[in-house]
Amino acid sequence: MDSTAPIHLIAREQGEPRVISNGVLGMVLFVMTEIMFFSGMISAFSIVRASSAIWPPPNQPRLPLEETAINTVALFLSGLLLFLAQRRFAADRDSAKTPLIAAIALGTFFVAFQGWEWVSMIAQGLTLTSSTLGSFFYLIVGTHALHAIVALGLLTQAWRRLSAGRLQPSQLATTAVFWYFVVGAWPVVYWRVYL
Numbered sequence: 001m002d003s004t005a006p007i008h009l010i011a012r013e014q015g016e017p018r019v020i021s022n023g024v025l026g027m028v029l030f031v032m033t034e035i036m037f038f039s040g041m042i043s044a045f046s047i048v049r050a051s052s053a054i055w056p057p058p059n060q061p062r063l064p065l066e067e068t069a070i071n072t073v074a075l076f077l078s079g080l081l082l083f084l085a086q087r088r089f090a091a092d093r094d095s096a097k098t099p100l101i102a103a104i105a106l107g108t109f110f111v112a113f114q115g116w117e118w119v120s121m122i123a124q125g126l127t128l129t130s131s132t133l134g135s136f137f138y139l140i141v142g143t144h145a146l147h148a149i150v151a152l153g154l155l156t157q158a159w160r161r162l163s164a165g166r167l168q169p170s171q172l173a174t175t176a177v178f179w180y181f182v183v184g185a186w187p188v189v190y191w192r193v194y195l
Contacts, residue, residue, distance in 0.1 A: 024177055034147070034181060034185075041140050042140065042192045048136065055133075056133050060130060068117065071109075071110055071113045078107045081099045085097075093165075096172075097162060104159060107148065108152060111145060111149060118138070141193065144182070144189055147181070147182050151182045158172055
């Protein structure tokens, strides 16, 4: 073995080192800060909930567990479809269009359903000022919804670029990192806030 040959710690592909794109690296760093942000909100909620003698607070509606569980499945399916779109994109870019638009559609359904849930909960008396449950519910779920809306915008932009033949693999990967964060954060939100 030649002792002067460089040692590559990164897997090589077609003679070049495989590296992470700047967009993906930036998005991973951003997602890590968002994980800490959500952890702080959920920790604060858990402390308030544990210190309350009665939970949920009296005269407050119960959160819709079953309906939201169905919505959770839609979000998971959206993540799986995006994964499928990425796999197809690597093999044949045109074949990625259908799973990508289906992922966007299911993500849009998720956000719309959450909006309907909010309207329903407000009508039942759960507001930002009605209780600590209402305050934390709208803060945590609303922050997640904002992330989902932004991610859907990025997915839509990726689909438009794909349709125009201008989507780069790094652009799709960067967008996917953010959407996977939205999908992955939701079970924690559902478990800690709804259950």
